[in-house]
Amino acid sequence: MTRLRRLLLLWIAVAGTLAVWAATATPSSAHGTSGGGSGGGTTGTPSISLSPASLDFGSQENGTTSAAQTITATNTGTANLFFNNVAESGSFNLDYTIVNDGCIGLTLAPGQSCQTAVTFSPDNTGAMPDNIVFTDNAVNSPQSVPITGTGTGAPTPLAINNQFYACSGGVCDITDNDPGIVNNFYSTSFLAQGGAPPYTWSSSQVPSGMTLHGTGLILGDPTTLGTPTFQVTVTDAQGHTATGTYSLPTTNPPASAPPGCATYPTVTEPLTGPAISGTTPSGSATANQTHDSGCGGYSLLTAKVSNVNLPDGTVLWVTLDFNPVGEITLSHGSGTMATYNMGNFAVSMDAVRIFNSLPDQSPFQQILIGGSFR
Numbered sequence: 001m002t003r004l005r006r007l008l009l010l011w012i013a014v015a016g017t018l019a020v021w022a023a024t025a026t027p028s029s030a031h032g033t034s035g036g037g038s039g040g041g042t043t044g045t046p047s048i049s050l051s052p053a054s055l056d057f058g059s060q061e062n063g064t065t066s067a068a069q070t071i072t073a074t075n076t077g078t079a080n081l082f083f084n085n086v087a088e089s090g091s092f093n094l095d096y097t098i099v100n101d102g103c104i105g106l107t108l109a110p111g112q113s114c115q116t117a118v119t120f121s122p123d124n125t126g127a128m129p130d131n132i133v134f135t136d137n138a139v140n141s142p143q144s145v146p147i148t149g150t151g152t153g154a155p156t157p158l159a160i161n162n163q164f165y166a167c168s169g170g171v172c173d174i175t176d177n178d179p180g181i182v183n184n185f186y187s188t189s190f191l192a193q194g195g196a197p198p199y200t201w202s203s204s205q206v207p208s209g210m211t212l213h214g215t216g217l218i219l220g221d222p223t224t225l226g227t228p229t230f231q232v233t234v235t236d237a238q239g240h241t242a243t244g245t246y247s248l249p250t251t252n253p254p255a256s257a258p259p260g261c262a263t264y265p266t267v268t269e270p271l272t273g274p275a276i277s278g279t280t281p282s283g284s285a286t287a288n289q290t291h292d293s294g295c296g297g298y299s300l301l302t303a304k305v306s307n308v309n310l311p312d313g314t315v316l317w318v319t320l321d322f323n324p325v326g327e328i329t330l331s332h333g334s335g336t337m338a339t340y341n342m343g344n345f346a347v348s349m350d351a352v353r354i355f356n357s358l359p360d361q362s363p364f365q366q367i368l369i370g371g372s373f374r
Helices: 003-015
Strands: 048-051 055-061 069-075 081-089 096-101 113-120 130-136 143-152 159-161 166-168 171-173 186-189 191-193 200-202 210-212 217-220 229-235 241-247 267-272 282-293 296-306 315-320 323-329 340-343 352-355 366-370
Touching: 048 130, 048 143, 055 069, 055 113, 081 096, 081 113, 096 130, 113 143, 159 241, 267 352, 282 366, 296 315, 296 323, 296 352, 323 340
Parallel strands: 055 143, 171 241
Antiparallel strands: 048 069, 069 113, 081 130, 096 113, 130 143, 159 191, 166 171, 186 217, 200 229, 210 217, 229 241, 267 282, 267 366, 282 296, 296 340, 315 323, 315 352, 352 366
16 A cells, blocks of 8 residues: 555544545446546536435444445536545544445546445444545535444444554554655554544654644654654543554655756646635645656655635645645735655646645635646
């Protein structure tokens, strides 16, 4: 599993938009034209209809899996509809699985449809409300379909879910053997299962430069070079606890492109989005690739925003193709993200998205997006 996919699954699990990237199904009618992250036709307006309006899986024995239920998304507008993402959303996202997604990455012409199939596999007992969230280029994006199911049988004990980490000798590497860069933004999210949700996370000492939220989201710029270890404890609603030991390996930034290797250019994309309380936000994202080449090196990414009509001190979340790359703290509607080292990565058809809060807060919605870098 790539670091991009792993990080996406982890941090979006807390936000409630656990993504499934493998789009294998075809739409119920002919494919529309392929599209990029900004999607859509040149005229008209895309619109979306979701059917049914909700899913109810009823009672399901703990540890078993239900039959799949399907949500059909139809473009009822007058321009192409592009799906950036379809994901579970809520506290029980590990209990629901998108098993067949024919919408992610798809462009629908007006009148066309696609389907998303979901199963319910409760890991505990009781009601488990959640949502399936569709992120697209329609004006009211994202849209949600409420889902629910009830787990029955004997409850399972509280445990930390380490499926996305590399564990050995009682210590789990939260980078999954893909060390981060020291003094560079990094984030992931701890996950739990069993017990009695909701869960609260704590730690007596996380690596220097990092912050652990009670939701399990850990983020920051790790300042310690090497492999620091730390313990994390999860507590459920009944006071039961589980503790694990983790490491956050970091390396030095990569060297610049070797002499004689042609480097890539600096590229900038404008950021745009719908008005917030009557004010239209704007911004830009810049990828400085002058130290990067096919022979190695590194690229630097930053983003800035203005006219964002949200309170001073609001922390925005910045992603590159949904991979978290930094934060922006607003002051008088403006702010700039700290430079992010992308390593030996040259942007190409990659989109920067900015959200209105950290992913473990609500509401969590995309407010700005750039056209794909070229």
